[in-house]
Amino acid sequence: MSILAANSPVLYREVYHNRDQQQQLWNGGGGGGGGNGSLLLLQTTSFGRSWFDGRNKDFTKRNLKRDWKIAGFWPDTTRPTSVEMEPINDSHQLDKILLQARELSQPIIIDWMASWCRKCIYLKPKLEKLAAEYDTRIKFYCVDVNKVPQSLVKRGNISKMPTIQLWKDGEMKAEVIGGHKGWLVIEEVREMIKKFV
Numbered sequence: 001m002s003i004l005a006a007n008s009p010v011l012y013r014e015v016y017h018n019r020d021q022q023q024q025l026w027n028g029g030g031g032g033g034g035g036n037g038s039l040l041l042l043q044t045t046s047f048g049r050s051w052f053d054g055r056n057k058d059f060t061k062r063n064l065k066r067d068w069k070i071a072g073f074w075p076d077t078t079r080p081t082s083v084e085m086e087p088i089n090d091s092h093q094l095d096k097i098l099l100q101a102r103e104l105s106q107p108i109i110i111d112w113m114a115s116w117c118r119k120c121i122y123l124k125p126k127l128e129k130l131a132a133e134y135d136t137r138i139k140f141y142c143v144d145v146n147k148v149p150q151s152l153v154k155r156g157n158i159s160k161m162p163t164i165q166l167w168k169d170g171e172m173k174a175e176v177i178g179g180h181k182g183w184l185v186i187e188e189v190r191e192m193i194k195k196f197v
Helices: 057-071 091-103 118-133 150-155 182-196
Strands: 002-004 011-013 040-045 048-053 108-113 139-144 163-168 171-177
Touching: 091 108, 091 139, 091 150, 091 163, 108 118, 118 139, 118 182, 163 182, 171 182
Parallel strands: 108 139
Antiparallel strands: 002 011, 002 040, 040 048, 108 163, 163 171
């Protein structure tokens, strides 16, 4: 519901669903805030926009109930939509990450990729969105195989890219080799996570 005060250049868009109080913008008119104030509300629907008098309680109550239903479909803006994967640059850093994950008894996901690999580049933002879903339970990392020592690549036993591995208790437990459609790879990674989380 959009609210616009009379003679005001500011359009204020907010919905409050509190029984005790609902924020309203009033224009007190010429009497310095006396009883002759007017409340104009701009209602935006799929049919267009219309103005109505907010003092009509029945109409306002119906709109409030409708807004309650709509609010259930709004996305949760308190959680991130994507979490950037932290890069791993050498074996020493991998050891520290695995030790920390073991102390927290938390699995980690490592995306082994290359900057020249088209499927890897396409898959990375999708994995970052998946990382936001598991934000507190699993940490996601990425390794660019062209920028790290080959000993690290051999340690991950990487032969194809992109390869997404789940590591738990200091060892690799499962992997998904992502040579097919991105959404299929993400679903396989989800299944892999469900097995170990």
